[in-house]
Every structure is written in structure tokens, then in C-alpha cells.
Amino acid sequence: MTEHPSLNKKQKQLEPFIRDTFNQEMSSNEGIKIADDENSLKAGDRGPTLIEDFFAREKLAHFDRERIPERVVHARGYGAHGEFELYKSLSEVTMADFLQDPAKKTPLFVRFSQVIGSRGCNETVRDVRGFSIKFYTDEGNFDLVAINIPVFFIQDAIKFPDLIHSVKSEPDNEYPQGQTAHDTFWDFMGSNPETTHMALWIMSDRAIPKSFRTMEGFGVHTFRFVNKEGISHFVKFHVKPLLGVHTLIWDEAQKLGEDADFHRRDLWTNIEMGNYPEYEFAVQIIREDQEFIFDFDILDPTKLWPEEIVPLQKIGKITLNRNVDNAFSETEQSALHPGNIVRGIDFSNDPLLQGRLFSYSDTQKARVGVNYQQIPINRPVCPVFNNQRDGASRYVIDRGKVSYHNNILADNTPSEVPVKDGGFVTYPSTVQGMKERKTAPxxxxxxxxxxxxxxxxxxxxxxxxxxxxxxxxxxxxxxxxxxxxxxxxxxxxxxxxxxxxxxxxxxxxxxxxxxxxxxxxxxxxxxTIFVADTLKIGVFLADGFPGHEVESILKQWKDAKLHPVIVSNNLGEVSGTGGVKLKVEQSFLTGSPLKYDGVYLVGGTGADDYFHNQARKFIGVVYTHFKPIGARKECISLLEDMDINGKPGVVIEEDAQFGRKFTEVMAKQRFWERPSYLYYV
Ligand code: HDD
CATH class of the missing domain: 1.20.1370.20 (Catalase, four-helical domain)
Structure with a gap:
């Protein structure tokens, strides 16, 4: 097999498991070539099917078992592969192998998710989003099982089932699907005052992100960094998108019910186009002796550390650069666990984190099976040897007689690794107190x-x-x-x-x-950061549009990393003056004003009533969503008719500067100066 030169360690490890059925002969799972996959074996052409038909039996029985239980929370998720590059060594505070050498790239897998809904629910509902990262480090897997909000609902894991029971569809009528707007959730929130801070975050637009590419990630809990000298610091992890944090507004989020796959479509297409999503990995660090100097408890997951008090240090870059080959094998079977830490990182006593340490490995065994860590997507890229054996669907074949420790038959191997040679050591924090069920002041x-x-x-x-x-x-x-x-x-x-x-x-x-x-x-x-990169402009063209002028503006925008999409009455080609022909990517039927970050109205001599009506309809929606609108001079009458000419973020093409000016307007993204009654109430 020829290896692609740019494959990283994890991708090379996955490669032998990837099967491409294109151009191959069909066989059963036992390798018997199949001559007829259309007809089951019957007694006569009208007769009953014979149970001896091992092809049909295998195919049907396998199909019957295609689904596995969905995750109890975060059921709907979407994954991508990527890499982490460190900016500078963090050896002063941690001995974590992947945080030592800036020359080392660490492969990773990200799974974005939403908490409440089932696997098939709509992606733009109001909900917290998961942002889980599995770092495949040379010293084992480190999972940062994060969300897009820096705090959590509750403070003690024992209340997690109650929270989730309240937020899922109500058990009698089984609605609503995947969202918080119902009695049991708000009953829980009102009845449990520790949720108040989180209540404000989830009612902010953060809970309706525009895309996974414009979402932050927060590890929420306090963890520890531990260095080679055994000195520990408290740390919180952050992930910051280089495109800035951008959200939908509620009216868009609701209307985007028209595309249940809005977020995954955006991530997949941008990775395919080479617009690799980038994020900075950052930490907040507190010395051990500072544990009690704040007016909040650093173990409390309903509190954040204000950045003015504990500054953020950007330590590296995460780039998502490859879509999965198979969403089930990779994303669905991926098994994240906040308990997966590596040497140099340790837990704090946060009672929510402590409970999570039990729940995740437990749920993976129930959901994927006891050998879930041997599934390709979950395997570490470093060697794994121990005396654990057997269990359902074991993949590894362990050779030899010895599966116990200590032994003399195998020279007492696999051997324990002394701490000085890389063995994990738990940070020896002091623990004291009575056993009691209490909340800290x-x-x-x-x-x-x-x-x-x-x-x-x-x-x-x-x-x-x-x-x-x-x-x-x-x-x-x-x-x-x-x-x-x-x-x-x-x-x-x-x-x-x-x-x-x-x-x-x-x-x-x-x-x-x-x-x-x-x-x-x-x-x-x-x-947040405001840039024009990758923003989509719907360009409304009709036959007879000014060919070279439009071509030149499209080029400027592409050079500025904007993404113009040609929209017209029908798919196919639209013909401009000077023999310019452009491919129509979306018709007014397949496109949607919800999917463009701004629009540019050009028209053309061939524009008919349908074109004008559709353009008007699209622009009306884009305007109420506060997004930029550009138009050629000839189109002014339409804008005047709509009473939006001269309004904030509405730009008429007057000179050769238009392309640049509109790029700046696009980067602003929303013009909140427009009246808000347009979408609320
Ligand atoms: Fe959790 C999944 C994030 C509290 C129990 N959680 C899950 C996922 C994310 C989070 C991102 C999806 C993982 C994936 O993509 O597969 N959860 C959080 C955060 C929390 C949190 C940031 C608090 C700060 N979770 C939490 C508690 C418990 C759980 C307190 C239980 C004691 N979470 C689970 C789970 C899930 C899960 C039931 C469902 C599927 C899975 O683990 O793999 O075990």
C-alpha cells in the first residue's frame, strides 16, 4: 500500500482498517463470492424463501443490528480529524509530552455535539454544544471533553441525571425534541439555584452558534498541570476560534429548521474546500498557593475565572484538516472520557469532575462495548500492553500464556514503568476532612x-x-x-x-x-474577532449581467477569502455581457437567505418578475437578520421600494472601490443599528 506523505501518525494507524469497496467483487462476510444479490433462494420462483440461504440470512441479520444505543446525552454529533501545534514549550508547568516540543505535531479527533436531542434532531436549536477533543499524544490519549460555555448547570455529579431528565423531551408526551423551551427544564432551573449563572449563558446567543468553526470550547473544570519537579498548578483549558465567536440570531435559528444539518454541512464543506477551521488552544493558570485568594471557589464548575484576573495564555493551534471516511466507524464509535489524562495533567477535586470520571468509561462500555478502546478511532498511537483480556468483540490477539502480574514465566512483563522513565504518577495532593454530604461555602x-x-x-x-x-x-x-x-x-x-x-x-x-x-x-x-474569511455572499445574477465587472468583483472577493455563491432563477449557466458565462450554484429554490452572510444584487437585462420577486424576498430576510446587502446602481429602485436604501450595511456600487468596501462591510457581519422589532415580538 502506498502511503500518503502527509498522513500523520493517527491517520497511518487508521489506514489499514479503511476499506474501499469501489471496483471490488462482492462477497459475504465469510469471503464467499456472491453471484446474485437480488433474489433470495426460494423453492420455485414463487415459492417460500429457504432458510438455507446464508447470503440472505447474513445480510438481513446484520442489518437488524446496524444501530447501537445513542449517547444518553450529546447523541447528535459530528467529527473531524486534525492536528495540534504547540507555540512554545510548557515544560516549566507540565511534563505532558505533547506540550514540550513546538516541533512536534499531535494528531487529534474532534467531536462537536449538542446535548439534548436525539441523533437525528435539528442542529440549530438552542442548546449547549459539545466540543470534545481526543489528543493522540505519544504518551497516550488526552481527552478534553469540553463545551462551548465556560460554566455548567450543576456543581455535583449526583444531580446530572436529574438535570438531563428535566431537559430531555418530557416523558409522557415525548416533546419537545432537543430543546429547553418546556416546563420540566425550567422547573429544574428555578428549583436549583446553582443553575442561575448557566441560565444566562444558555439564553445568550452562545447557545445558537453560527457554526462549529466559530465556536469556543471550554474544559469548564479546574485541572492540574504537574511538572517534572512534581510542582502543580491549577489550570483551565480554552479553545478559541481564529474566525471569532459568531452566532445565529433566534429568528435564523428557528427558520433554519429547514436544514437540520446546517452545522455539519458547513464543517464538511469548508474542510473539503480547504478552509480548515483553526482554533487557538489556551490555558489559565493559577499557582497552588493562590487556591483560596479569589472570591469564588476554583473547584466550583458554575464559576469562571475572569480573564482580567487570571489572564489567558495561548499555547498552540488546533487545525481541523480532514473529514472522516465513515461517520459511524469514526464519529459514532469515538469514545471520549474526561478521565483520559496523560502524565503532566491531573484532576482537581471539583465534585462534578469527580463524578464524570466514573460516568464516561461506564457509558462507553454500555454503548460501544467493553473493548471500545481497541476500536481504531479510540486507539492511542503509542503501544498498549497489559494483562486485561477477553470480553465481547476483542480485536487484539494477545500471544503467550501469561496474563497476570507478578510472574516469572514472562520475566515479570509487561513491566511497570518507573516514574522517572515515564510511568504515570498521581499528584500527591493532601486530602483531609470528615466524610460528609455537604456543599462548600x-x-x-x-x-x-x-x-x-x-x-x-x-x-x-x-x-x-x-x-x-x-x-x-x-x-x-x-x-x-x-x-x-x-x-x-x-x-x-x-x-x-x-x-x-x-x-x-x-x-x-x-x-x-x-x-x-x-x-x-x-x-x-x-x-470577538471580526474577519471576512469564508463568509458566503449570495450573488443574484440574471442573463445580461455586466460580465467583466462582476467577474472582477468576484475575483477580488475570492482573493479576500470570501465565498461568493452565484444564485439565479435556474441551475445551469447564466450569461453576462462580453461573453461571460458563470455557473449557477444555487437557484432561488435550492438556496436560502438564511445561508448567506450577505447578498449582492446585480440582476441583468434578462431579469424577469420571478427574479425580482425572489431577490426582494431574499433581501428582505437578509435585512431583518442585520446582514450586509450590496447592490448595483441599477437596482436602487428595488431597495428604495423596500425602504432600505441608505440604511446601515446597505452599500450601493458606485465606483471601483465597491469590492473592497463591501469586503469591509462583510467583515462587520451584522448591523445591529437596524431596528430590532424586525425579528422579535
Ligand atoms: Fe458529559 C457526554 C461535556 C458533565 C456524563 N459530556 C458528553 C460530551 C460532552 C460532555 C462534550 C460528548 C462527548 C462525545 O462527543 O462523545 N459533560 C460535559 C461537560 C460537563 C459534563 C463539559 C460539565 C462540566 N457529563 C457531565 C456529568 C456527567 C456526564 C456531570 C455524569 C456524571 N456526558 C456524560 C455521559 C456522556 C457525556 C453520559 C454521554 C455520552 C458519552 O458520555 O460518551 O457519560
Whole structure:
């Protein structure tokens, strides 16, 4: 077999397992060549099927078992392969092998997911997104099982089943699918005050990401880095997209129900086009002796470490550069586990993390089987030898008699590895106290960071959060549930609670409101990165469009890494002046105003009523979603007719500078100055 030169270690390991059926002869799983795959073996041409037909039996019986249980949470997910490159050695704080040498590239696999829905649910619902990364390091697998929000709902793993029971479809009528807008979820949230901070995050637009490429990842928990001298630091892990964090708005998210695969389609096509998603891997580090100096407990997963207090250090780059060959074999069978750590990384006593350490390996055994770590996607790239044996669907053939330790028959091998030679050693942290079921004092402050989050939001973000609460609580049938949640919000901020209460028909009680004045600008999406790269422009062309001018603008945009998509009445070709012909990629039927980040209206002498009506319809939606609109001068009357000419983010092509000007407008992405009543209420 010829090896592709750019295959990394993990891809080389996967290669022998990849089977390409193209141009091959058909056989049964036992290798018998199949002469007829159309007709089962029957007694006569109308007769009953004979049970001796081993081809039909095998095919049907295998089909009957094609599904495995979906994940209890994060069932819908999408994976891609990639690599991690370190910027500079972190040997001062950790001995983790993959964080030592900037020249070393570490292969990785990412699985993005949404928490609530079943495997087939719509991808743009309001939900937390999973951002799990398996780093295949030379010293074993390190899994960062992260989400796109830096905090979590609860503080103790024993409450996880309750949280999930409340958020999944209600058990009697089994709706809604994959979303939070229902009574049991908001009953849980209102009844469990530790969820308050998270409630604000999930009502922000973070819970309706625009794409996996524009999503942050957070390890949430405090972990430890441990260096060669045995010195430990507390660490939180972050993943920051180089395109910035961008989200949908609620109206788009709902309408995008028209494309249940919106996020996976975006990831797959961008990787296929060579627009490899890039993220910076970052850490926040706290010295051991700083454990108790903050006004929050660093073990509490409902609290973040404000970046102004604990700065973020960018330590390397993650690039996703290869789609999977088979979504089931790779993505569905991938088994992530926050307990998969490598030497140089260790756990903290965060009680949520401690519980997770049990649950993930347990669920993988139930879902994939006891030998799930031997499935190609889950195998480490370093050697694995131990005395574990057998179990369902064992792949490895262990030679020899000895499967126990200690022994003399095999020279006491596989041998333990002394710590000085790379053996894992648990950080010897001091543990003391009574055995008791209790919550630490600072864990009980449920409102300070929720208020800090609210303080950090821009006016637009606040409006969206209020709107989201209005929709979510408004969807709850029980007024007691709505009231209890508003009571909770009143403790964060009356400015938030009052408009929400009004929208959902309840009142704001006289309760003590948080007095926290601190804000943390890093959490506001207004402070993210804004670039034009890979943004899609729908270019509306009709026959007779100005050929060379359009060609030249398309070239400028492609050079600026924008992605123009030609849209017209029908697929095929559209003909411009000067003999220019362009391929139509989407018709008004197959395209959608929801799928372009901006539009450019050109038209042409051949534009008919259908073209004008469709262009108008698309532009109307794009305008209400605050996105850029460009148009040739000849089209001004249409914009005037729609009363949007001269409005923010609407640019008329007046001179040769248009291509560049529109690129800048695209990079801004949304023009919030447009009135918001256009999409809410
Ligand atoms: Fe979890 C899956 C993230 C708390 C139990 N979780 C799962 C996935 C992500 C997270 C991204 C999908 C993994 C994949 O792509 O296969 N979970 C989190 C985060 C948490 C968290 C960031 C808190 C900070 N989870 C949590 C708790 C428990 C679980 C407290 C149980 C005690 N999570 C699971 C699970 C899942 C899972 C049931 C379902 C499928 C799987 O593990 O592989 O074990």
C-alpha cells in the first residue's frame, strides 16, 4: 500500500482498517463470492424463501443490528480529524509530552455535539454544544471533553441525571425534541439555584452558534498541570476560534429548521474546500498557593475565572484538516472520557469532575462495548500492553500464556514503568476532612457571577437574552414555573427580571438583587474577532449581467477569502455581457437567505418578475437578520421600494472601490443599528 506523505501518525494507524469497496467483487462476510444479490433462494420462483440461504440470512441479520444505543446525552454529533501545534514549550508547568516540543505535531479527533436531542434532531436549536477533543499524544490519549460555555448547570455529579431528565423531551408526551423551551427544564432551573449563572449563558446567543468553526470550547473544570519537579498548578483549558465567536440570531435559528444539518454541512464543506477551521488552544493558570485568594471557589464548575484576573495564555493551534471516511466507524464509535489524562495533567477535586470520571468509561462500555478502546478511532498511537483480556468483540490477539502480574514465566512483563522513565504518577495532593454530604461555602454564591455576566453584556446581547427568556419561559404552561424562574432572575438583576416578567405574564418579587458591579469584557461577543474569511455572499445574477465587472468583483472577493455563491432563477449557466458565462450554484429554490452572510444584487437585462420577486424576498430576510446587502446602481429602485436604501450595511456600487468596501462591510457581519422589532415580538 502506498502511503500518503502527509498522513500523520493517527491517520497511518487508521489506514489499514479503511476499506474501499469501489471496483471490488462482492462477497459475504465469510469471503464467499456472491453471484446474485437480488433474489433470495426460494423453492420455485414463487415459492417460500429457504432458510438455507446464508447470503440472505447474513445480510438481513446484520442489518437488524446496524444501530447501537445513542449517547444518553450529546447523541447528535459530528467529527473531524486534525492536528495540534504547540507555540512554545510548557515544560516549566507540565511534563505532558505533547506540550514540550513546538516541533512536534499531535494528531487529534474532534467531536462537536449538542446535548439534548436525539441523533437525528435539528442542529440549530438552542442548546449547549459539545466540543470534545481526543489528543493522540505519544504518551497516550488526552481527552478534553469540553463545551462551548465556560460554566455548567450543576456543581455535583449526583444531580446530572436529574438535570438531563428535566431537559430531555418530557416523558409522557415525548416533546419537545432537543430543546429547553418546556416546563420540566425550567422547573429544574428555578428549583436549583446553582443553575442561575448557566441560565444566562444558555439564553445568550452562545447557545445558537453560527457554526462549529466559530465556536469556543471550554474544559469548564479546574485541572492540574504537574511538572517534572512534581510542582502543580491549577489550570483551565480554552479553545478559541481564529474566525471569532459568531452566532445565529433566534429568528435564523428557528427558520433554519429547514436544514437540520446546517452545522455539519458547513464543517464538511469548508474542510473539503480547504478552509480548515483553526482554533487557538489556551490555558489559565493559577499557582497552588493562590487556591483560596479569589472570591469564588476554583473547584466550583458554575464559576469562571475572569480573564482580567487570571489572564489567558495561548499555547498552540488546533487545525481541523480532514473529514472522516465513515461517520459511524469514526464519529459514532469515538469514545471520549474526561478521565483520559496523560502524565503532566491531573484532576482537581471539583465534585462534578469527580463524578464524570466514573460516568464516561461506564457509558462507553454500555454503548460501544467493553473493548471500545481497541476500536481504531479510540486507539492511542503509542503501544498498549497489559494483562486485561477477553470480553465481547476483542480485536487484539494477545500471544503467550501469561496474563497476570507478578510472574516469572514472562520475566515479570509487561513491566511497570518507573516514574522517572515515564510511568504515570498521581499528584500527591493532601486530602483531609470528615466524610460528609455537604456543599462548600463559596459554592453557595449563585448570583455574583450571573450578575457579572449580565453586567458584561452589550445592549444588543441583553435584548437577545430577554427575548430568549421570553420565548423559553413563555413556552412553559405552568405559571408557577415561570414565576419561580423570574424570582431567580430578580436576584441577578431587576433590569433583566422586569421585561422578562412582563413578557411571560408574571410579577417581579421584592428580593435582594446582586450588588456586584464587576464585568468581564471577554465574555461579550461584541469583543470577538471580526474577519471576512469564508463568509458566503449570495450573488443574484440574471442573463445580461455586466460580465467583466462582476467577474472582477468576484475575483477580488475570492482573493479576500470570501465565498461568493452565484444564485439565479435556474441551475445551469447564466450569461453576462462580453461573453461571460458563470455557473449557477444555487437557484432561488435550492438556496436560502438564511445561508448567506450577505447578498449582492446585480440582476441583468434578462431579469424577469420571478427574479425580482425572489431577490426582494431574499433581501428582505437578509435585512431583518442585520446582514450586509450590496447592490448595483441599477437596482436602487428595488431597495428604495423596500425602504432600505441608505440604511446601515446597505452599500450601493458606485465606483471601483465597491469590492473592497463591501469586503469591509462583510467583515462587520451584522448591523445591529437596524431596528430590532424586525425579528422579535
Ligand atoms: Fe458529559 C457526554 C461535556 C458533565 C456524563 N459530556 C458528553 C460530551 C460532552 C460532555 C462534550 C460528548 C462527548 C462525545 O462527543 O462523545 N459533560 C460535559 C461537560 C460537563 C459534563 C463539559 C460539565 C462540566 N457529563 C457531565 C456529568 C456527567 C456526564 C456531570 C455524569 C456524571 N456526558 C456524560 C455521559 C456522556 C457525556 C453520559 C454521554 C455520552 C458519552 O458520555 O460518551 O457519560
Amino acid at each position: 463559596l459554592f453557595k454564591d449563585h448570583y455574583s457571577q450571573a450578575r457579572m455576566f449580565w453586567n458584561s453584556m452589550s445592549a444588543v446581547e441583553r435584548e437577545h437574552i430577554i427575548g430568549a427568556f421570553g420565548f423559553e419561559l413563555g413556552s412553559c404552561l405552568s405559571s408557577a414555573v415561570r414565576q419561580q424562574m423570574v424570582n431567580r432572575l430578580a436576584r441577578v438583576s431587576r433590569e433583566l427580571a422586569e421585561p422578562v416578567a412582563k413578557k411571560v405574564g408574571v410579577t417581579v418579587p421584592e428580593v435582594e438583587e446582586s450588588t456586584v458591579t464587576r464585568s468581564t469584557p471577554a465574555v461579550s461577543l461584541m469583543n
